[in-house]
Amino acid sequence: MTVQAVLDKPASPANDDVTGDGTPASVQPANEPLTGTESLDQLVHAAIARWTGGLSPAGLALAFADWQLHLAASPGRRLQLALSGVADAARFARMVSTPHAAWQPWYMVKPQPGDNRFAGQDWTLPAFNVMAQAFLLAEQWWHSATSGLHGVSKANAAVVDFTVRQCLDVVAPSNFAFSNPEVLREAMDSGGGNFVSGWHNWLEDCRDLMIAKPLGPAPFVVGKDVAATKGKVVYRNELIELIQYAPATADVCPEPVLIVPAWIMKYYILDLSPQNSLVRFLVERGFTVFMISWRNPGPADRDLGLDDYRKLGVDAAIDAINQLVPERAIHATGYCLGGTLLAIAAARLQKERPGCLRSVTLLAAQVDFTDAGELTLFINESQVAFLEDMMRQRGVLETAQMAGAFQLLRSNDMIWSRLVRDYLMGERAAPSDLMSWNADATRMPYRMHSDYLRKLFLNNDLAEGRYLADGQPVALSDLRVPMFVVGTVRDHVAPWRSVHKIHLLADADIAFVLASGGHNAGIVAPPSEEGHSYQLLEKNADQPYVGPDEWLRKAVNRDGSWWLEWVRFLTARSGAWVPAQSALHAPEGEAPLEDAPGRYVLQH
Template sequence: MKTFDPQAMYSEWMSQLVNQDKWQEWMKPAATMNPMPAADMLKDLGAQIDQATMTRLQTEYMQEFGKLWQDFAISKIPDLNDRRFSAPDWHNHAMHSYSAASYLLNARFLMAMAESVQAPIKTKQKIGFAVQQMIDAMSPANFLVTNPEAQSKLIESKGESLAKGITQMLADMQKGRISQTDESAFEVGKNVATSAGTVVYENRLFQLIQYQPTTKTVHQRPLLMVPPCINKFYILDLQPENSVVRYAVDQGHTVFLVSWANPDESMAEVSWNDYIEDGAIQAIKVVQKISKQDKINTFGFCVGGTIVSTALSVLAARGEHPASSLTLLTTLLDFTQTGVLDVFVDEMQVKMREQTIGSRGILPGKDLASTFSSLRANDLVWNYVQSNYLKGEAPPPFDLLYWNADSTNLPGPMFCWYLRNTYLENKLKQPGALTVAGSKVDLGKIDAPCFVYGSREDHIVPWQAAYASTALLNPRHKNRNRFVLGASGHIAGVVNPPAKKKRSYWTNEQTGLDSESWLASATEHPGSWWPEWSAFLAEHGGKMVKIPTIPGNADFPAIEAAPGRYVKVRAD
């Protein structure tokens, strides 16, 4: 079976799409089509479909296509139940309605084919992802010649929309990525990442920020936040009204936060061991020394949670237990269920990475950004192709999308170790299977109450996978683990401040159940889960004491104001 290479396949599909003959093939009934890219791909991947199943799918398809053709013949507008075709322009002309309807019909047929292949589960998942990518790319909304909205805009603007769209497309080609927001509207430290604080420590891997208190007294034990190193930290500090950092400070916590460096060639040999020893463990020790507390509250978001959990396990193997509590937000410790990212991980793809950057090198941030965008291509790619290029509309300012575009590089050795030992071989959950920073890793040895959060619609860390952490932590004392499930996805579920009174969350004191049983007996609550987390932190924060008079101390004096230099280094 050939190696699954989404980028190569994506390029091939795009070259086919600009071919008018290929587009005409797409518009024909599937039974009369010549072999399509999807069929070729299925064959290349060694997948087969039972002939009886294929015959049934073709029969059902032809019946639906016949009805669609009859409706078109009498100018009956079909029902287009898809938000890409919700504008009136798609419904005001039979030809455009037929174009969209036939596309949707063909899309359903191709996905039914993908779901019917006889192949191992992982191969089937890759096939489904690849077919969905092709389907998304081939939408008539993505082409000027078949997009009536863009055509109307072109006429109304007397060609100005197309000229502007081409200008924006050329600018994006220069940048190497699609603009999702007006990036000129934001500046780190000016209107994002604005919480007041001071950098009190730095090494080549990170800066440590200590935030300024906003209360008269604070909890005795500080809170150390470890964000993911694959993104900038300020997803936790976007605007004052939706800042996780600001919320924690306002609840009376002395907050420290790791701001990871954006690696360049000088960090091309940095390993996972370095991120644990010189990153998370060093941050823990500095916070202990500044606060004069042996116990601190620890916090990790996404990969940051994997890093801080590994660090605490390494320290446990050394006989140290610095965590008063551990908070994990949308974090993978058990990599059995990795959602759609699983399609990018197999032995051949990991080996390829190891051969190119495994001993020395840098994984460009734009590569990671492209991968994550492909997971939601309609929302994060084609939506902007239509608005920015076909219609010539300038993307509006949006802080979250500005952060999303502010990508971060990764050291090759670190990334390859992480890819193989977690996503591919799932060794982190196995006690003693990994040696990190000279110590055997056993997550069950972390001696701290744990607050674990998952987002119900998360496509990067499925909530069931986040819940699986409760089986690994405190294995002999399950009552020390708390799991909370929030609505929405990987980011929106986390960044959900109470003041907005949006969404909902679920709680269940029993964490010894399987995930579906947990949810079945869970209680739903309106609004944000943040107050639940705040109560947990307060329980493990110690008594209230006077606020620190100055940030840092004599050994760790102020270096510069937050958000510091490191976060301002761009990957592009």
């Protein structure tokens, strides 16, 4: 099926015109004409979005109004906050009046775990330590003021707390040269050379912005430095290229591995430089690996929906693999949003084609979005409607909006620390394959992104049985093949407790792994790299449910990479090895289309 065929097909009332609970769907095809008043509203919202980076002012105002009105009606809470502020001020005054000989760093408050802004030894010097503690006390007080207020909705309280924290982070003493001892020490050691280097870095970044070039170190070359594992493009449609990687062993596991990456970014997060490549790791251990490479959509693809991604992506890839490796079940693997899509496709396949899949692996992928972390701060009715108006005009969600949302979740690490390092310290981070991949963003079609936000995030239709595929409800309880599920400890995109909810939904044997690291670094965990660890606990389908806190207590903690554990899982559920293919070919014996990594990954 081509993209044009998808766009031309008649709308299914069961799938497009109503939601799973029978209420009218909000998202409309972008080519459906609007009334005059609707067009005016949409144009105004799109214009505002250019100034706000896609954030809805109405959604933010409603959250602050909820908090402020409840605080105004709570004199006891206001008194408590006032007394707390006075007590902190008195303690602070006593601290700064302490003689230097009796000075104790971090006397009043310490940075929270993971806050590395004040980690250097110079921050224990009295003058700078006083500034840091004053800032942390203010941050602590504001957190108390914006959270735990009786009557304020949990979602609105989280938005207010997050917004206030972002405002405070702007004025942190670590962000200014005169109040950052590490910057001042570097200035003394270099004779001010750090400011000269920082000025040049700033000029380079301004130039790169003008020519729409990614900021930072020169990127790795796709197909040479990254995405370099040898293979062929064996199938292509208007949405995906399917890459089959060349075997590296004489004999191979008979069941192929299909990897479904997220299409928010390029696929080669799982095929970075040779020492970090999960694909190369699998191929060298005797697995036949297929990878989906998504096309970077443009405005013409605005009406491609999430179910079109399933049909043109996962289903099309499985059909092609069934022709290339006939009569063999598939070890299907999905990462992030690709894992969510794979879970949907696998649940349907379990009913329509039992035995098609041998196992399902989900890497940092959510299927229940109730507790989806701080990313849900950007997902409410006002925000989704605002984004829909913006995307309807453009046809896609541009890369800048997507990248900006993820950077805000970790603003200290992704924004402020980088500005300090580049412009005040005059340094540049060493180039890395992961940084290069992170700068290689993609766009999101209007309808698909709206489906994702509204049906999965906002309404949680998949977990609650309302998500429709081809007009039929998808039940995750139909997932009965063995599953290997990975969450990561410091994941801001797919928190591991949210990933763990697969235990409540799938009727399958599940090996759940909690890996060290974050959403990307926790998944890219080669055994050759030191510092990795993970916890593992397996649960059979007929065993009682184990909640996340109990899971943490019971799971065995192990040093090393979870990749090795995954290979053991796949091998135990595979048949006797067979001779590897002597040459790769497309379905029906035709010649491959071209060498990996193909052309779609090179699109900008």
